[in-house]
Amino acid sequence: MTRIIAVLIFSMLLSVSCEDSKKMETASGQELPPKLAKLKLQPGFEAEHLYSPADNDQGSWVAMAFDNKDRLITADQYGALYRLELPAIGSDVLTPKIEKLRIQTGEAVADSIIQMGYAQGLLYAFNSLYVMVNHRGDDEFEKGSGLYRLQDTDNDDQYDKITQLKALNGAGEHGPHSIVPSPDGKSLYVIAGNHTDLPEMDDYRLPNVWQDDNLFPQVKDPRGHANDRGAPGGWIAKIDPEGKHWELISAGFRNPFDLDFNDEGDMFVYDSDMEWDLGMPWYRPTRICHVTSGSEFGWRTGNGKWSPAYPDNLPAIVNIGQGSPTNVVYGRGAKFPEKYQKSIYAFDWSFGIIYAIHLKANGSSYDGEREEFLSGIPLPLTDGVIGPDGAMYFMTGGRRLDSDLYRVHYTGTEDVAAANKASELTEGNKIRRQLEEYHTGPKSGALEFAWPYLNNADRFIQYAARIAVEHQPVKEWQGKVLSEKDPATLAQGIIALARHGSKSQQDQMLNALLGVDYSTLTSQQQVAHLRAFELTLSRFGLPGASVKNKVIDYLSPQYPATTDVLNQMLSKTLAYLDDPTVATKTLALLESNTGENVDVMANTATEASDLILRNPQYGMDIALTLKNMPPAQHTYYGMVLEDVDKGWTPELREKYFKWFNKAFSFKAGRSYIGFIDKARQKALTHVPKDQFDFYDKMSGADLLSSSGNDLAVSTVQPKGPRHNWKVEDIEPLVAEGLNGRDFEYGKSMFAATTCITCHSMQGEGENIGPDLTQLGTRFSPQDILKAIIEPNDVISDQYNTTVYTLKDGKSIVGRLMNETEQNYIVSQNPYAPDQTREIPKDQVVDTKLSTVSWMPPGTINRLNAEEVKDLLAYLVAGGNPDNPIYTETGANQ
Secondary structure, three states: OHHHHHHHOOOOOOOOOOOOOOOEEOOOOOEEOHHHHOEEEOOOEEEEEEEOHHHHOOOOEEEEEEOOOOOEEEEEOOOOEEEEEOOOOOOOOOOOEEEEOEEOOOOOOOOEEOOOOOEEEEEEEOOEEEEEEOOOOOOOOOOOOEEEEEEOOOOOOOEOEEEEEEEOOOOOOOOEEEEEEOOOOOOEEEEEOOOOOOOOOOEEOOOOOOOOOOOOOOOOOOOOOOOOOOOOOEEEEEEOOOOOOEEEEEEEEOOOOOEEEOOOOOEEEEEOOOHHHOOOOOOOOEEEEEEOOOEEOOOOOHHHOOOOOOOOOOOOOEEEEOOOEEEEEEOOOOOOOHHHHOEEEEEEOOOOEEEEEEEEEEOOEEEEEEEEEEEEOOOOEEEEEEOOOOOEEEEEOOOOOOOEEEEEEEOOOOOOOOOOOOOOOOHHHHHHHHHHOOOOOOOOOHHHHHHHHHHOOOHHHHHHHHHHHHOOOHHHOHHHHHOOOOHHHHHHHHHHHHHHOOHHHHHHHHHHHHOOOHHHOOHHHHHHHHHHHHHHHHHHOOOOHHHHHHHHHHHHHHOOOOOHHHHHHHHHHHHHHOOOOHHHHHHHHHHOOOOOOOOHHHHOOOOHHHHHHHOHHHHHHHHHHHHOOOOHHHHHHHHHOOOOOOOOOHHHHHHHHHHHHHHOOOOOOOOHHHHHHHHHHHHHOOOOHHHHHHHHHHOOHHHEOOOOOOEOOOOOOOOOOOOOOOHHHHHHHHOOOOOOOOHHHHHHHHHHOOHHHOOEEOOEEOOOOOOOOOHHHOOOHHHHHHHHHOOOOOOOHHHOOEEEEEOOOOEEEEEEEEEOOOEEEEEOOOOOOOOEEEEEHHHEEEEEEOOOOOOOOOOOOOOOHHHHHHHHHHHHOOOOOOOHHHOHHHHOO
């Protein structure tokens, strides 16, 4: 009965049980356990499922490291540490030997469990186990956030000493994360997210002068995320093995979870995105960053994030797209083909993909090419390492999800001989490293060496040169800046002087910039030139009227420009200066359809649409956004005008406030509506008081919820409290029947739980999933509720999706809508099924049915028991208020 109801109700994709005892068939006919069958690997690679901690009440594992005896040490995200002796590849032994780590106290009492709790990073080095704890500390887990060192001082193979090397103020998913050895094996690197305060450092390769540095009117996240977090954001530090000396290496990340080094000793990080910003002009996708000495990557809270084009931060080498980065590991030591030995592996928790980033030297940095090395649906990846046997070990879990340990090894025909030796460095890489030697403080010869590289076309060299200059006493180079004649060098010098100089120098700095013939500059040089203006203004405020007017006269003729980034920079700078023409010009752009349409997703390595069906919990937000995405550049123009006072006419104001009304019709990340409304409210402070109500209504005030963060909804919202409903809750919940239920409230819960966005009832709702009007005539409340709680249990063939594996290693997930002799025609967006994608059949090497329903789990977890019963009654009644269930006798039949 339950299997039939699941077909008709919410489940939409083919699924199988997660029990290892059940089998599914691959395209070749070979049967594999579901935990292996769901994996898509590159040709020649095989995977083994080694262990399931959840089956043994050992929690959800999120961190791992091999010790000096080739044993794997793992950490439960909310509990203990474990040590595993793993079976060899090809061994008849299938189960690891596992022990819970204990600390020997040296006293008469028995050994106690090492209950570190919330450990998110593990590393064995220097005869010690380093543990990064990410937790505030409480009675159960007495170890608060910070870096700890566990040692075995009496060589009995049991840890007997725990030392806190550094307490860190930060916790949660953006707290302190991983520990990684330096390439020379003499030091350690630690990495933390943007909710971790930067501790006082002994040395700063990135000079400690950071500010927000953005003239764009600041709007913090309307939902409150990271509102109390300022620069420098997530950071990376280098420390000695005892944790006594800390040196800041890089900052400006959002939430970088891990890092690793290639054979040449260059560092790479996989930084996270802010999914609530999806579709907005400041959105930054998950990305692979080449992290150099003193580097800055421009994270700022809310809408203040810097464009990668700004010269005072560095760009990514690969934009990945939406996701949740958890691990970075280099292929060093892997018994894989050479290509994979020299790859950076980046793990995405949300969409279950391990990306192999293939690096190609480009000047002083690299170009990166993304390949889907391994994926699975679902596959919440947490951590991974290359083992001493040359295999890749990885884990899934996190957030109390069921956890699994896997091993991947190569069985193909390509040579797997060790190839991990450094290649010859490019000349650009050598120059950058020479410049970085001047990032440790004042040094003789620094200015003479660095200055000529300030106008280098290589962004990473140019950046390294400026940081070298900034480490020298400002009095030694401020005169060189103000007398500089080369425009590119001048812009870099003014940026440095804005960061280290004083208000008294502002007029000289601005006049120096005004002396440059802007029309002779390349597009990249124009960006740097405008950034120099912006920093001089944001750091020191408005100049005197005379200089201010000169700057307006200089910049205004350049606006509008030919690129989006230049228009962004010009519009916000001229708006800050209150240029009387900026309103007219910006509104003209706001009404036009020209421009590059700043949509970062279009250039990411993974198309956003291909992620939707990999994880419905996150993918459906993407689906709704892609269905009706706002023009990102228009959002920028609309917000940049919020504080402009001059140049308005009644006609312009009307156009502007009507734009807000239109903007509310678009769908983007969860914070989009709130950002637009914050700008609307600020703009309303500049209208005459007697016209406030007129423009307030014109701009769409009646469309908004009371908080202004969302569009108003007419339906009643759940009162809660929320509850994580389980199958075992069903019988007690419905034991007394559904008599006396509230029809209208049940109908409201049908809408509030978003059932109506996929299903129709009595002709109301969407047709993405099955119509539910006849549901209650065939199935019991118990069957219905089980299908809601476990949507992946069984999925209708009518709504399943397929994973298409291509010759190039990529995979595409979609619902087959049609096919021709040459192509499969698939739909990837449930909210826009008419938007299809053609997959050439001659490029497909394998297909398999997906194991995840379009319906996310937990849809009713906002509801309390009475609300769940009202919803069930509404479903059983088929949306009919006259159904007998609403009579006392009918409800108990």
